[in-house]
Amino acid sequence: MNPILQLKQIRKSYNIGTSIETEILHGIDIELSAGSFSALTGPSGSGKSTLLNIIGLLEPPTSGELVISGKSTQNISDDQLTKLRGLNIGFVFQFHHLLPAFNALENVMMPSIIHQQLEKNKAERRAQQLLNAVGLASATQKKPNELSGGMQQRVAIARALMLNPPLVLADEPTGNLDTHSADDIFKLLERINQTEGISFLIVTHDMKLAQRCSSRFHLVDGCLSQSFET
Amino acid sequence: MSLAFEWLLAIRFLKEGRMQSWLILAGVTGGVAIIIFLTQLINQLQGTIIDRVLSSQAHIVMRPAEEVVLRLNQSETLTAALIQQRGQRLRSIDQWESFAQLARTTPGIKAVSPLATGPVFARNNLASKSVVLMGIVPEDYLKVVDMNRYLVKGRFDVSSEQTVIGTELAKDLGVGLGDRIQIVNEVGVVQNLTIVGLFDINNKDLNKRWVFTQLRLAQSLLNIPGGVSSIDLTVHDLFGAKLLAQRLSKQTGLLVESWMETNSGLLNALSNQTVTNSLIRVFVVIIVALGIASVLVVSVVQKQKEIGILRAMGATQQQVLRIFLMQGALFGSLGSLMGVSLAFGLLTLFATVYKSPDGSMMFTAQLDPNLVVMASIVAMLVGILAALLPARRAARMDPVQAIRS
């Protein structure tokens, strides 16, 4: 399978040039193939979120190269990076991060509104379909604060899928939920992976959930310790 | 390029911060209203004052050159000159017809009126008053000062031996329409005149002193046969009067004075008022700008997380920048819209509450379209400028920081 994402010797340091300069990631190599379903595990503070943010083009690595959908992200402008991010990567965060001023449907449509990808009618139809798919057919007009944590996370997942990106990054998407809801959300991600062929990279603390992934990356102190293909 | 996303976010964010939005909108509204109200008020009152002052006055007066000055330079007969000056022998303008003709053909001059004026006594069997005889050519004079406007009784007619006098003089002499008065000149020549009109020119002194008669009669009573003592002019452009007067003075060698010189005190007061108004405007603009800026700074901090999410979803720095610039523009334009309405309300209120002593409208509520357009444009620009700093701050925010927290 052709890789959708390649990390080559990614390093990340904070507080560069000061006395408290620390390297968080020490040369990470990762390859994700299209349609894969991967877990990223590791103890707290090992650099999982940092790595995910670098993959998601939210922050630049200190050194190393990142290739997304065959495009290298070295030496490209912030605007191009932003565009690349918006069109190729969907995000699901632990704290769902919905826009409180907008209802569920509008939140799901937001990526399309930002990128002016679809005209309003089509965008609305697609957003409605996605909400149906995540089991929120009847909650489209509700504002985030009227939804439970699990429901908010479903809206966030639907939003991540809006522009049909090849890769979705999820940083502890179930970390804030009870076991039952967590299981539901995980099943939903698995189903989307199988039906849509979208790749997932999921950061999780839950080893049981990690076991269900087709590949696993384990991060310890900024280094990948083992990764297994099953 | 469609700005649908930016508009949507700008408006939704404003709605979300309802209290802040209304407060700053009220601030902009108040600021715009104050500026428009004050400017309109001052402009109109100044217009009214100038109009009142000038309606009973020529804009430019041409008089004989000061002979005293010339003689001082020429000869030693200084004492003689001063004595002659003190004797107040009325001087007339040499060849005044040609100067009047020159004035008539000068562009910018609206009307030309030759006058023979000088001191005489007005008396009847009860009293005698020192007055100014105003010898005029009625057709010309009425174009300079519209006496019909000030007529309170009778008609303005100075033909044959008729006269029009002020209400105060009539009271002093105890006379009315149809009564006769006697005009006595320096050397005791007496002329009978019949009163056919009374005027009130809003000036007590002039109401006591002016006695109108026809030019010919005045010329003989004032002992300047065929001459005039001054030529009164009105102009089209009020504030161009000074320049025009200077030009005419050069051309004629006469003493030519415009209303701007004779009323320099008034003009000074008016320009001080204008300066004060400008200062107020500047301060209001600054305060409004600071208000908008501070509200937006707070809003940017509050929206940190949302901005981070939007950036993660692919919103560019420019898009985020525009969201907040639009908010500034919205505050400016909505505020000016409401401010104009408020200003109009205030002006209407003011016009009905404050009236002239005589009960007439001192002031009509109206908006100068230029002023409204200017104020709106300025408000919008100020809004955008005030939003610039907060907007840049928002655009440069690190999305990771926002998402991690």
Ligand SMILES: Nc1ncnc2c1ncn2[C@@H]1O[C@H](COP(=O)(O)OP(=O)(O)OP(=O)(O)O)[C@@H](O)[C@H]1O
């Ligand atoms: N902006 C920053 N400046 C300095 N240090 C940072 C910054 N961001 C993260 N770090 C440090 O980098 C290390 C890795 O953080 P990261 O959030 O990636 O860990 P994590 O594996 O996601 O942990 P958790 O499981 O608790 O979410 C931590 O020690 C953190 O303190």
Ligand SMILES: [Mg+2]
């Ligand atoms: Mg983390």
